Amino acid sequence: MLVAVPTETLADESRVAATPETVKKFVALGATVRVQAGAGLASGIPDADYEAAGATVAGDAAAALAGADVVLKVRRPAEAEIGLLKNGAILIAQLDPYGHEDAIRALAEAGIIAFATELTPRITRAQVMDVLSSQANLAGYRAVIDAAAEYGRALPMMMTAAGTVPAARVFVMGAGVAGLQAIATARRLGAIVTATDVRPAAKEQVESLGAKFIAVEDEEFKQAETAGGYAREMSDEYKRKQSELIASHIAKQDIVITTALIPGRAAPRLVSDAMVRSMRPGSVIVDLAVERGGNVEGAKPGEVAAVDGVKIVGHLNVPGRLAATASTLYSKNLLAFAEQLIDKQSKAIAINWDDEIVKATALTRDGAVIHPAFQPKA
Numbered sequence: 328m329l330v331a332v333p334t335e336t337l338a339d340e341s342r343v344a345a346t347p348e349t350v351k352k353f354v355a356l357g358a359t360v361r362v363q364a365g366a367g368l369a370s371g372i373p374d375a376d377y378e379a380a381g382a383t384v385a386g387d388a389a390a391a392l393a394g395a396d397v398v399l400k401v402r403r404p405a406e407a408e409i410g411l412l413k414n415g416a417i418l419i420a421q422l423d424p425y426g427h428e429d430a431i432r433a434l435a436e437a438g439i440i441a442f443a444t445e446l447t448p449r450i451t452r453a454q455v456m457d458v459l460s461s462q463a464n465l466a467g468y469r470a471v472i473d474a475a476a477e478y479g480r481a482l483p484m485m486m487t488a489a490g491t492v493p494a495a496r497v498f499v500m501g502a503g504v505a506g507l508q509a510i511a512t513a514r515r516l517g518a519i520v521t522a523t524d525v526r527p528a529a530k531e532q533v534e535s536l537g538a539k540f541i542a543v544e545d546e547e548f549k550q551a552e553t554a555g556g557y558a559r560e561m562s563d564e565y566k567r568k569q570s571e572l573i574a575s576h577i578a579k580q581d582i583v584i585t586t587a588l589i590p591g592r593a594a595p596r597l598v599s600d601a602m603v604r605s606m607r608p609g610s611v612i613v614d615l616a617v618e619r620g621g622n623v624e625g626a627k628p629g630e631v632a633a634v635d636g637v638k639i640v641g642h643l644n645v646p647g648r649l650a651a652t653a654s655t656l657y658s659k660n661l662l663a664f665a666e667q668l669i670d671k672q673s674k675a676i677a678i679n680w681d682d683e684i685v686k687a688t689a690l691t692r693d694g695a696v697i698h699p700a701f702q703p704k705a
């Protein structure tokens with residue numbers, strides 16, 4: 328079994344899909360591992376460390392991918408890379424399939440067995456493979472660090488001989504994995520933290536972190552969590568009530584961090600231009616949903632925008648801003664995912680197509696798109 332780890336080709340992708348630690352584990356599983364030269368550099372991993380872990384280093388993508396049985400990547404391969412994969416190769420990566428059905432079809436047509444790791448179900452057995460959680464956790468942390476860096480004031484209350492500095496008020500919108508980590512990080516920095524979500528389960532989690540929960544807790548709120556644990560898209564009526572409640576609250580905040588997502592849909596718009604302008608100059612908003620359309624009006628992907636003196640931070644690939652940590656966790660997620668596809672005794676690939684995790688993540692097989700959510704439209 329040949330496992331290949333190419334260098335990511337997307338601009339600004341600083342992460343890598345294997346570390347020397349996971350290379351060692353793959354070698355112990357009986358695999359031969361080939362890493363493209365320079366693949367780990369942006370994550371602080373030199374080629375020599377991969378070699379010391381038992382991998383061979385290949386000069387370019389073609390040499391790294393030639394004949395590979397399993398290809399580990401962070402992002403969906405570009406067209407040119409797909410051409411380098413052998414028919415029947417297993418691809419494990421964040422394939423971002425929603426809205427990119429053509430790209431998924433191209434993988435099918437190339438005979439690739441493609442697994443989209445971000446579709447891993449949120450079940451206990453799959454926690455170790457949960458790339459959404461490992462990366463969102465880091466994004467939530469980094470959002471607060473980025474906000475603090477843009478904010479021209481201190482976050483904690485400070486009593487000094489020259490006067491008292493008040494604690495910053497931080498409001499976190501969306502209290503999933505990223506939001507909860509943002510709350511914890513802002514609290515550690517001494518801010519006064521409030522948070523909102525549409526899922527009732529979030530209330531207790533927010534409060535257990537020492538933040539105040541603010542939400543419209545009506546009948547719709549009680550039903551807002553899907554069986555998969557995600558949020559539903561809320562009605563216009565709920566959004567109106569939510570927006571009224573939030574408008575007066577946001578005006579008093581120094582930092583707002585938005586993380587709200589709905590699987591397979593555009594991110595809900597939570598912060599209007601009027602709300603942005605209601606904040607005092609020098610305030611900072613970080614929109615972690617900017618890649619999915621944004622929670623904040625005026626957020627610009629990849630930019631720090633300014634509206635009436637309020638900064639709106641729209642960094643892309645926020646986990647990649649902590650590349651070394653993000654790669655460490657992501658690589659472990661991928662190792663755990665790959666392990667379930669390998670028979671421990673024979674050390675050969677043995678996919679159980681009836682397995683819940685396999686069924687949820689497998690997009691393509693035998694030349695066809697097999698995932699029900701991404702079937703070509705009739």
Ligand code: NAD
Nearest residue numbers: 449450460501502503504524525526556558586587588595
């Ligand atoms: P997500 O990234 O899909 O969304 C982020 C948050 O935004 C969610 O909490 C969501 O409820 C919230 N949101 C959506 N629309 C909103 C709106 N209009 N206003 C305010 N908030 C809104 O969520 P996630 O971080 O991936 O977490 C999803 C669920 O999965 C959670 O229930 C989480 O606890 C659960 N989870 C379970 C496991 C596990 O058991 N293995 C692991 C990780 C997460």
